[in-house]
Amino acid sequence: MSEGTPKFKVTVDNITIEVPPGTTILNAARMIGGDVCPPAMCYYSKLKDSGGKCRTCLVEVSKGSEKDPRPMPKLVASCRTTVMDGMEVKNLTSEKVVDARKGVVEFLLLNHPLDCPVCDQAGECDLQNLSYEHGTEGTRYEFKRRTFEKEDIGPYISLHMTRCIMCFRCVFAADQLTEKREHGIMERGDHAQISTYLNKALDHDFIGNVIDVCPVGALTDRTFRFKNRVWFTKPLDAHRDCPKCSGKVRLWTRGEEVFRVTARKDQWGEVEEFICNDCRFHKKEKKDWVIEGPSIIQRSSVISQGHYVGTKKTPVLIDKVIGKEPLHLLNIHDVSDVNRPDIDLSKIEGPAHSDDFNTDHHVSTGLKKWTDNK
Amino acid sequence: MGVKLLLEHDHVEGIRYYDTYRKNGGYRAAEKALKMAPADIVEEVKKSGLRGRGGAGFPTGLKWSFLAKPEGVPRHIVCNADESEPGTFKDRYLMEFIPHLLIEGLLVSSFALGSNATYIYIRGEYAWIVDILNQAIAEAKNNGWLGKNIKGTGFDCEIYVHRGAGAYICGEETALLESLEGKRGNPRLKPPFPAVQGVWMRPTVVNNVETIASVVPIINIGGDEYAKIGIGKSTGTKLMSACGNINKPGVYEIDMTISVEEFIFSDEYCGGIKNGKKLKACIPGGSSVPILPANLLLKTAKGETRLMNYESMSDGGFVSGSMIGSGGFEVFDEDQCIVRHTMTLARFYNHESCGQCSPCREGTGWMYKILKNLEYGKGKMSDIDLLWDIQRKIEGNTICPLGDAAAWPVAAAIRHFRDEFEWHIKNPEESQKRNFGLAHYADPIHVAASV
Numbered sequence: 001m002s003e004g005t006p007k008f009k010v011t012v013d014n015i016t017i018e019v020p021p022g023t024t025i026l027n028a029a030r031m032i033g034g035d036v037c038p039p040a041m042c043y044y045s046k047l048k049d050s051g052g053k054c055r056t057c058l059v060e061v062s063k064g065s066e067k068d069p070r071p072m073p074k075l076v077a078s079c080r081t082t083v084m085d086g087m088e089v090k091n092l093t094s095e096k097v098v099d100a101r102k103g104v105v106e107f108l109l110l111n112h113p114l115d116c117p118v119c120d121q122a123g124e125c126d127l128q129n130l131s132y133e134h135g136t137e138g139t140r141y142e143f144k145r146r147t148f149e150k151e152d153i154g155p156y157i158s159l160h161m162t163r164c165i166m167c168f169r170c171v172f173a174a175d176q177l178t179e180k181r182e183h184g185i186m187e188r189g190d191h192a193q194i195s196t197y198l199n200k201a202l203d204h205d206f207i208g209n210v211i212d213v214c215p216v217g218a219l220t221d222r223t224f225r226f227k228n229r230v231w232f233t234k235p236l237d238a239h240r241d242c243p244k245c246s247g248k249v250r251l252w253t254r255g256e257e258v259f260r261v262t263a264r265k266d267q268w269g270e271v272e273e274f275i276c277n278d279c280r281f282h283k284k285e286k287k288d289w290v291i292e293g294p295s296i297i298q299r300s301s302v303i304s305q306g307h308y309v310g311t312k313k314t315p316v317l318i319d320k321v322i323g324k325e326p327l328h329l330l331n332i333h334d335v336s337d338v339n340r341p342d343i344d345l346s347k348i349e350g351p352a353h354s355d356d357f358n359t360d361h362h363v364s365t366g367l368k369k370w371t372d373n374k
Numbered sequence: 375m376g377v378k379l380l381l382e383h384d385h386v387e388g389i390r391y392y393d394t395y396r397k398n399g400g401y402r403a404a405e406k407a408l409k410m411a412p413a414d415i416v417e418e419v420k421k422s423g424l425r426g427r428g429g430a431g432f433p434t435g436l437k438w439s440f441l442a443k444p445e446g447v448p449r450h451i452v453c454n455a456d457e458s459e460p461g462t463f464k465d466r467y468l469m470e471f472i473p474h475l476l477i478e479g480l481l482v483s484s485f486a487l488g489s490n491a492t493y494i495y496i497r498g499e500y501a502w503i504v505d506i507l508n509q510a511i512a513e514a515k516n517n518g519w520l521g522k523n524i525k526g527t528g529f530d531c532e533i534y535v536h537r538g539a540g541a542y543i544c545g546e547e548t549a550l551l552e553s554l555e556g557k558r559g560n561p562r563l564k565p566p567f568p569a570v571q572g573v574w575m576r577p578t579v580v581n582n583v584e585t586i587a588s589v590v591p592i593i594n595i596g597g598d599e600y601a602k603i604g605i606g607k608s609t610g611t612k613l614m615s616a617c618g619n620i621n622k623p624g625v626y627e628i629d630m631t632i633s634v635e636e637f638i639f640s641d642e643y644c645g646g647i648k649n650g651k652k653l654k655a656c657i658p659g660g661s662s663v664p665i666l667p668a669n670l671l672l673k674t675a676k677g678e679t680r681l682m683n684y685e686s687m688s689d690g691g692f693v694s695g696s697m698i699g700s701g702g703f704e705v706f707d708e709d710q711c712i713v714r715h716t717m718t719l720a721r722f723y724n725h726e727s728c729g730q731c732s733p734c735r736e737g738t739g740w741m742y743k744i745l746k747n748l749e750y751g752k753g754k755m756s757d758i759d760l761l762w763d764i765q766r767k768i769e770g771n772t773i774c775p776l777g778d779a780a781a782w783p784v785a786a787a788i789r790h791f792r793d794e795f796e797w798h799i800k801n802p803e804e805s806q807k808r809n810f811g812l813a814h815y816a817d818p819i820h821v822a823a824s825v
Contacts, residue, residue: 108736166729
């Protein structure tokens with residue numbers, strides 16, 4: 001080993017990377033980025049003890065370490081398993097993993113209502129992304145989905161228990177951000193539910209963050225409820241001097257109107273810094289904020305529909321994973337008409353509209369060909 | 375008569391109380407152990423080949439030697455008395471009738487591993503046994519076997535009884551520790567294992583009641599002598615709690631050399647099938663282990679006689695074998711319906727899943743609903759394959775073994791009794807009126823000539 005801190009060599013899907021000891025497989029894969037990174041529904045790097053529950057991040061360890069090359073007998077949760085020197089991990093390249101993950105997605109969607117059309121989380125929902133990327137079409141479940149009695153948990157947060165996937169993130173967030181935990185899990189098994197003690201409203205200064213950590217639409221912003229779809233609003237980074245938190249937020253705007261305020265999220269959908277309730281719920285005008293500019297968002301995100309400046313592409317690593325150039329490689333975001341780079345949607349006032357594409361100059365090539373052939 | 379080590383004096387009147395227990399040779403092991411070096415006690419247990427009696431069968435001596443011993447950090451022994459596996463009731467018998475055997479075992483183990491505060495986590499439903507144990511602890515304390523400076527050795531030990539609140543999942547060792555700490559009984563992710571970070575992040579050993587009690591005869595007769603009883607890696611004696619359609623249900627101590635046939639049909643043990651019926655199937659080790667049809671239960675797939683021990687019972691893996699598990703021996707006669715039985719188990723695991731990880735939380739409920747349809751004549755042929763696929767996706771993909779425990783019975787029922795499931799689907803009306811019966815499940819199976 002050279003001087004300085006020793007590094008562990010770990011190989012994920014044929015791509016080798018050196019990471020400091022104590023890194024989890026998931027975080028090592030995140031350092032590589034792209035498709036080799038397993039999805040995570042319950043792990044949240046900012047929350048201690050989170051992870052291990054949803055089982056979407058299961059990977060196969062085909063070689064334990066340099067010293068002990070035996071493979072691990074079962075699939076392991078990559079978010080909570082630390083790497084060893086010389087470890088070889090299979091994610092995309094393991095049939096077992098792909099199969100198990102399909103199963104997990106099916107289990108997660110089993111009791112999840114398909115109310116995406118009326119759900120405020122639609123468009124930025126981790127479960128939507130997960131099922132799109134890793135799930136199967138349709139369900140084999142033929143029974144009634146479970147329901148809960150509607151519960152009112154205060155003026156700021158609305159709870160839809162039917163949508164919950166029991167990731168425990170909000171419980172950890174409330175536990176670690178506030179000094180007095182007011183909500184937790186009641187019951188057990190498939191009738192377990194998030195609830196507040198004695199139905200008390202959650203009134204702590206930082207409790208609003210449970211909305212941001214929720215991967216699905218179970219906890220949503222009540223002040224934003226049914227006001228707009230997220231892909232119609234434009235995210236802007238902004239800040240203000242806040243005595244309670246860092247004040248660094250993301251404003252979701254449409255024209256001059258600020259529809260909602262959230263914390264800034266990184267490419268893994270995790271907030272960078274938690275914000276206080278004042279910033280989140282009470283500062284809903286542009287004049288309250290110093291606007292820094294448009295937020296950088298993932299190209300693959302449905303939100304990029306309304307705004308393209310600085311969108312980030314996920315790195316394409318498929319050639320390294322399979323060890324050769326693929327015969328065909330099609331990225332839907334490169335060929336989609338909606339994503340034509342010559343239309344700078346961020347300069348259009350308000351949200352994008354189908355008319356913006358229908359000018360002669362911008363007639364979609366596919367549609368044009370189709371009409372020409374007619 | 376087989377060897378009896380644990381239940382030697384179980385019919386002596388008043389064995390529950392200290393004086394009678396002491397008169398019948400009680401606390402001899404404690405006397406002997408307190409004069410030994412703690413490491414020697416661990417060595418004796420290692421030599422004995424004692425395997426965990428809670429179900430997994432992990433060598434106890436090895437488990438003890440894994441216990442981390444950092445300077446200045448207290449260590450604990452936790453006795454797992456959360457016996458909730460359907461069909462298993464051997465620990466209840468031990469604690470209810472010979473509580474001092476457990477107390478003595480705990481004292482010896484605590485001394486061996488240096489635990490000054492030892493806990494018995496007992497199933498909430500065993501409410502009356504808590505009083506029995508507390509009385510036994512008080513008696514032991516009055517006679518100087520617990521408390522400060524035990525018998526002048528300078529070793530302090532207290533035993534506390536902690537009642538569970540009625541959750542099967544709290545029998546899983548890490549969930550048990552969470553519950554003991556006063557939290558919600560959700561299993562922890564491993565590693566770290568309890569031997570390194572257990573209760574209150576201190577090194578902890580969690581052992582079943584019977585395992586701890588077995589330490590007493592091991593010290594009394596010596597590890598080597600103990601290892602001579604039994605066959606191969608199945609050493610010593612095992613308590614079996616037999617139930618179901620047999621003439622003499624109850625707790626029996628066996629020395630693991632007898633055959634399954636002898637255990638079921640001899641008058642010394644189960645006494646044969648009730649009402650002269652025929653044996654159809656059996657779950658040999660508590661509800662979680664695979665069910666076996668009569669032919670595979672009595673003989674292995676190779677045609678050898680199946681014995682009541684760890685190796686023989688699991689001969690053939692899950693394809694044609696099972697597990698001795700926790701010793702909950704459930705026998706089914708020809709009148710029992712396997713579909714209904716599987717549904718009952720699926721309902722149990724659905725009810726007891728903690729809800730932490732998704733495959734178990736959602737999958738157990740799904741399996742139960744499908745099995746309910748099958749049982750009540752509303753099933754489809756595709757349901758069988760669907761069930762198989764669901765159990766396959768649960769097994770091995772969960773945090774704790776409850777997912778496996780829920781998947782195995784369903785898998786085994788489909789593997790061995792597929793005909794019965796199909797009959798239920800093809801004859802929805804008839805299946806509501808009568809049972810499939812014995813069918814061919816007791817027919818001798820063809821043994822392929824060995825190559």
